[in-house]
Amino acid sequence: MVMISALLVQAVQMALVVLIAPLLTGFIRLIKARLLRRRGPSMIQPYRDILRLVRKEVVLAENASWLFRITPYLIFAATWVAAAVIPTFATGLIFSWTADLIAIIALLGSARFFLALAGMDVGTSFGGIGSSREVMIATLAEPSMLLIIFTLALIAGSTQLSSIAAFMTSPQVGLRVSLAIALIALVMIAIAENARIPVDNPATHLELTMVHEAMVLEYSGRHLAIIELAAFLKLELYISLIACMFVPWKLAELGEGPSAYLAGILAYLAKLAVGGALLALFETATAKMRVFRVPEFLGAALMLGLLATLLRFVSRSL
Numbered sequence: 586m587v588m589i590s591a592l593l594v595q596a597v598q599m600a601l602v603v604l605i606a607p608l609l610t611g612f613i614r615l616i617k618a619r620l621l622r623r624r625g626p627s628m629i630q631p632y633r634d635i636l637r638l639v640r641k642e643v644v645l646a647e648n649a650s651w652l653f654r655i656t657p658y659l660i661f662a663a664t665w666v667a668a669a670v671i672p673t674f675a676t677g678l679i680f681s682w683t684a685d686l687i688a689i690i691a692l693l694g695s696a697r698f699f700l701a702l703a704g705m706d707v708g709t710s711f712g713g714i715g716s717s718r719e720v721m722i723a724t725l726a727e728p729s730m731l732l733i734i735f736t737l738a739l740i741a742g743s744t745q746l747s748s749i750a751a752f753m754t755s756p757q758v759g760l761r762v763s764l765a766i767a768l769i770a771l772v773m774i775a776i777a778e779n780a781r782i783p784v785d786n787p788a789t790h791l792e793l794t795m796v797h798e799a800m801v802l803e804y805s806g807r808h809l810a811i812i813e814l815a816a817f818l819k820l821e822l823y824i825s826l827i828a829c830m831f832v833p834w835k836l837a838e839l840g841e842g843p844s845a846y847l848a849g850i851l852a853y854l855a856k857l858a859v860g861g862a863l864l865a866l867f868e869t870a871t872a873k874m875r876v877f878r879v880p881e882f883l884g885a886a887l888m889l890g891l892l893a894t895l896l897r898f899v900s901r902s903l
Contacts, residue, residue: 588679590840591678591679591839592679594675594678594679594839594846595678595679595680597846598669598673598674598675598678599665599669601673601674601850602665602668602669602673602818602821602822602825603665603668603669603814603818605821605854605857606668606814606817606818606820606821607629607631607632607635607814607817608628608629608631608632609817609820609821609824609857609861610631610817610820611626611627611628611629611630611631611632612628612858612861612862613820613861613862613864613865614626614630614631614865615627615628616861616862616865616866617865617868617869620865620866620869621869631813631817634810634813635810635813635814638805638806638807638809638810638813639806639807639810641805641806641807642805642806643805643806643807643808644805644806646707646709646803648707648708649706649707649803650706652699652702652703652706653703653706653707653803654808656699656700656702656703656706657804657807657808657809657811657812657815658811659695659696659699660696660699660700660811660812660815661811661812661814661815661818663692663693663695663696664692664693664696664815664818664819664822665815665818666692667688667689667692667693667822668818668819668821668822668825670683670684670688670689670746671684671689671746671822671825671826671829672684672746672747672750672829672833672836673825673828673829673849673853674835674836674837674846674849674850674852674853675836675837675838675839675841675845675846675849676747676750676751676836676837676838676839677747677838677839678839679839681745681746681747682745684745684746684747685744685745685746686734686737686738686744686745686746686749687734687744689822689826690727690730690731690734693778693819693822694723694727696815697719697723700716700719700800700801700812701716701719701720701800702716703800704716704719704799704800704801707803709802709803711799711802712799712800712802712803714799715796715797715798715799715800715801715802716799716800718796718799718876718879719796719797719800721879721880722777722778722784722796722879722883725880725883725884725886725887726774726777726778726883726886728887728890729770729773729774729883729886729887729889729890730771730774730890731890732770732887732890732891732893732894733767733770733771733774733890733893735894736763736764736767736890736893736894736897737749737764737767737830739894739897739898740752740758740761740763740764740897741753746826746829746830749829749830749833750829750830750833750836751833753830753831753833754833754834754836762896763893763894763896763897764831764893766889766890766892766893766896767889767890767893768827768831769889770886770887770889770890770893771826771827771830772827773882773883773885773886773889774883774886775823775824775826775827776864776867777879777882777883777886778819778823779816779819779820779823780796780797780798780816781820781864781868782867782868782871782872782873783871783872783873783874783882784796784874784879784882785797785798785873786873796876797816821857824856824857824860824861824864825853825856825857827860828853828856828857828860832856834852835848835849835851835852835853836849836852837849
């Protein structure tokens with residue numbers, strides 16, 4: 586009975602993350618529109634877009650290989666698994682032992698690798714430009730992320746998210762400068778990895794600025810729908826990751842009962858809403874930067890990650 590209950594809670598978490606991801610993107614778009622004094626689309630518009638794409642016929646380039654066809658499924662599977670193992674409303678779930686920061690980064694790196702290959706597969710100039718820019722961003726974003734993980738692991742004593750969340754709610758954590766710096770660096774990495782303003786603009790199709798959109802221009806129909814859903818999941822993943830590590834409040838423990846799980850789900854939805862609203866506010870107040878300035882932006886994140894690690898070595902109280 587305990588095993589069935591644990592599997593049920595894990596299944597609820599896996600279904601929750603994939604069902605809420607389009608709603609979060611719709612919420613961010615609506616907030617941005619209201620901040621710009623526009624009416625904006627409905628919050629459920631991303632669901633409609635996905636259904637519309639699923640109904641359309643898939644059109645493939647003549648020289649598209651098998652890799653181009655399977656890449657959307659690989660990206661979605663890797664992103665969904667990574668998002669589903671992060672403690673969102675409960676900790677200590679049956680697959681919590683897999684919720685390791687290094688494993689999550691490896692899954693996201695694999696998804697990026699296949700997407701970059703698919704962008705170059707059909708041999709168009711747009712795909713090549715997008716893939717080269719994506720790899721350029723990865724060369725700075727991944728070392729920064731590893732430094733952030735290193736800092737958290739030194740402070741919490743583990744890279745498992747359940748252990749980090751438990752440590753962050755304990756009195757031992759206190760006020761640490763290194764944690765604040767790591768949080769700023771993680772937010773910068775999340776903006777870059779999700780192709781958000783000021784690094785990229787998901788709503789534009791200009792050749793000079795495209796990164797993510799350039800790699801998926803050749804996709805259509807259900808393939809594009811799956812890639813879009815994976816992008817929604819990735820944005821939700823990063824907000825969930827920040828919430829789990831830096832504001833891990835109201836996380837239910839396995840076996841606490843339905844009321845604790847319900848409170849955890851409501852708290853998780855509130856965290857997503859706050860994170861989405863802050864992202865919308867930041868994007869409204871910020872302009873898209875030129876592509877050649879992106880390394881400066883990510884270089885700052887790398888330096889912040891390094892500074893957080895060094896502060897931890899200088900003093901355990903920092």
